[in-house]
Amino acid sequence: MRRSLPVLLSALLALPAAAAPVPEPVPDQPGGWRTACQQGPRGSFCTLMLEQTYAENRGGRGTVTLSLRRDTDCTSLHVAFERDIDVGRPVALQLDGGAPEPFYTGEELNLLARIVDAETADAGHLAATPEVAAFIDDARLGKLGDADAAASEMVARFARVKSPDRLGVACPVTARLLPRLREARTLRLSFSVAAPGQPEPYHWPALNRRVVEVPLDRLAEALDALPSGR
Numbered sequence: 001m002r003r004s005l006p007v008l009l010s011a012l013l014a015l016p017a018a019a020a021p022v023p024e025p026v027p028d029q030p031g032g033w034r035t036a037c038q039q040g041p042r043g044s045f046c047t048l049m050l051e052q053t054y055a056e057n058r059g060g061r062g063t064v065t066l067s068l069r070r071d072t073d074c075t076s077l078h079v080a081f082e083r084d085i086d087v088g089r090p091v092a093l094q095l096d097g098g099a100p101e102p103f104y105t106g107e108e109l110n111l112l113a114r115i116v117d118a119e120t121a122d123a124g125h126l127a128a129t130p131e132v133a134a135f136i137d138d139a140r141l142g143k144l145g146d147a148d149a150a151a152s153e154m155v156a157r158f159a160r161v162k163s164p165d166r167l168g169v170a171c172p173v174t175a176r177l178l179p180r181l182r183e184a185r186t187l188r189l190s191f192s193v194a195a196p197g198q199p200e201p202y203h204w205p206a207l208n209r210r211v212v213e214v215p216l217d218r219l220a221e222a223l224d225a226l227p228s229g230r
Contacts (some may be wrong), residue, residue, distance in 0.1 A: 077173075
């Protein structure tokens with residue numbers, strides 16, 4: 001599966017390209033979604049954006065921005081944070097009452113690629129994740145097809161990427177997620193904000209845990225209302 005790492009890196013490098021574009025004067029969409037459309041290197045694209053606040057446990061409120069970027073090739077999902085998050089702790093999305101779907105750092109995904117390429121046998125903490133362990137076993141047994149097929153499947157299952165200021169869900173993962181996004185009522189996002197400076201000895205990590213619930217009941221209508229010809 002020697003092509004897995006280049007394919008994975010290609011997916012990861014595409015994620016920052018979905019930074020919020022300069023909005024054109026397009027009317028707001030249903031449910032508070034905002035639309036921004038512009039011309040990009042590969043043609044025109046539109047992004048649906050929704051800001052959602054959440055409670056801070058020391059008072060006040062924080063904000064995240066959920067975006068769905070759609071062009072002629074694909075749709076990708078992104079989350080922008082107004083403050084850094086702790087990528088060393090679990091980050092996951094959950095649709096309604098479904099199972100949490102974790103995000104991974106680029107280093108973790110590169111390790112997964114190396115494991116499947118048999119460049120290393122040490123899965124580290126990834127081996128404790130049932131979904132990842134099952135994928136590794138299937139790939140090594142050839143159940144996922146040839147090298148290209150296994151590489152594509154790895155991206156489609158796991159390219160949910162976390163970085164300190166944003167989350168990115170690559171196009172193949174979003175393609176599988178989108179039908180459920182259209183039907184779901186709520187996207188629940190769980191993460192930990194980064195602690196300011198070095199944690200004190202008495203610091204309790206649970207104090208930095210946050211949960212945001214983003215309403216999706218009007219998302220399908222908003223997607224259908226995007227300008228035509230984009």
